[in-house]
Amino acid sequence: MFTRKKKTTNRAEGEPAQAPVETDVQVGAHQIRIGDSYAATLVIVGYPAEVGLGWLEPLLAYPGRVDVSLHVEPVAPKTASDKLRRQMAKFEASSRKGAEQGRLEDFETEAATEDAREMAAALARGESKLYRVGLYLTVHAASQEELVEEVDHVQSLTSSMLIEARPASYRQLHGWVSCLPLGVDLLGQRRSMDTPAVSSGYPFASPDLAVETSPTAVLYGLNSDSSGVVLWDRWSLDSYNSVILARSGAGKSYFCKLDLLRSMYAGITAAVIDPEDEYARLTQAVGGTLIQLGAPGVHLNPLDLALDASASRDALSRRALFLHTLLGVMLGGPLAPRQRAALDRAVITTYRAAGITADERTWNRPAPLLADLATALSEQDDEHGKEMAVQLEPFTTGTYNELFRAPTTSRPTGHLVSWSLRSLPDELRAVGTLLALDSIWRGVTDAAPDHPRMVLIDEAWLLMAQSEGAKFLFRMAKAARKRWAGLTIATQDAGDVLDSDLGQAVVANSATQVLMRQSPQAIDRIAEAFSLSEGEKQRLLSASPGDALLCSGDMRVAFRALASEAEHQLVTTNPAEFTQAPPGNHAPAPELHLDNAAEEDFL
Structure with missing residues (x-):
């Protein structure tokens, strides 16, 4: 064992010189000591024949401290073709020699030959490339005894993944440096892999919700139980509808606006019924249409036939x-x-x-x-x-006649139409919701279904509390899929949805169900309706704002909604986070073009 001492000086400019700080680095045959902690590096020398999406996720989600270092070096196409050709020739020669000598068929060689042939064909067609990949793990612990135990646990984990990990004996210093974020590979233990195998090991590839690559998939957030991400495509399911249930302050509107914004990145048009004018800044930022029902001079005639011109x-x-x-x-x-x-x-x-x-x-x-x-x-x-x-x-002729006393003043056109109900009195909220839904649905049914469209109803309990309104909402939920439309129902009053047959039918016609923090009074009803376990019930009772449970059939996954800085400025409702505007106006919203800029910022 040899020891290296690293002298460091912590001194800002102009400060008097201080005594240097010494950090001991002691290197042994099977471990290395850095200061008061210990570390050991493992080299991955054996891989499974096939890997799936997110095959490195168990290592990234290991509960202890493990540094995972993946070194990827591209191989020139000509060099890769020559190597594969020679490799296939070796396998073929080995098979023929074995047959001539009367040996039994080597199935491992046959499988390797077939893999090399497929890789060479994909390389020739330009469908894939060849890479030299090195994978190393550095396990950390506070003591030597803990380190031995942690290394055993990590090796057991790699064995369950059909991965063979061996200690970097007498090369622990090289292994520790190779796992630092320096891009240096001093071990040089490489293995050839093609593009699909390398890309599926990317940290943002999540095995929790494996969905096909789709332009309409939406990033919901980070998995609460692992380091993976939750990527969900509601448009690939049997029903495009979504139900979001949460108590007040759980982050329901925040998540709804984030889902809406990221859906528009993919070219999905949307209409929103906004009871509290929370979507106004987002609508203005993306160049949408804002209709404020109840505001002076804004009228909506329920007898108007103009929206049915294509009927x-x-x-x-x-x-x-x-x-x-x-x-x-x-x-x-x-x-x-x-x-x-x-x-x-x-x-x-x-x-x-x-x-x-x-x-x-x-x-x-x-x-x-x-x-x-x-x-x-x-x-x-x-x-x-x-x-x-x-x-x-x-x-x-009375108090509520402002909305109905004149012909319709605004036409709902644009890629995002937000119907604000904030100016309406409470007695007209349900009526305003129904009128806005009717106008939205007339536009959906009369237009050719040439692209997916989202209809978001925030605080849907306003309409669900009325029997006639609940029937109208149920008919929309049943017919939405035929028009390539997805209905999103968000409410903080789960009782109005689950305590009626129509409300339960609306939930049953929604393949995507998102549950956020619930009150103790409603948790038993929700647990019965969604078949939640005791652990899932406790998770929903103690969830922080933004934490959610995604349910779809028998699948369950917990995630935390997370936005980029640009997205957060548009979807937050915290008055302390944006400039207050004079009454009747809205704070200036940042300009946003509907491309992948905000999503790239998040990633």
């Missing part, structure tokens, strides 16, 4: 059916049969008075208003119609 026959019928749902939400419950009959007659009369009939040539005429429908109801001899007209007075 061929049933635009008028669809408006009449939607008005049944809308008045059910406005009046606080489903309409009775006599009320439905009276409303149906009033709808036909109202449109006819405006010159609009079943003839599609009349659909471009100015549509009547809600006040015209109320007038038609009041003029009926049926007492049910008169009663409905009285109940509609707050929306036509």
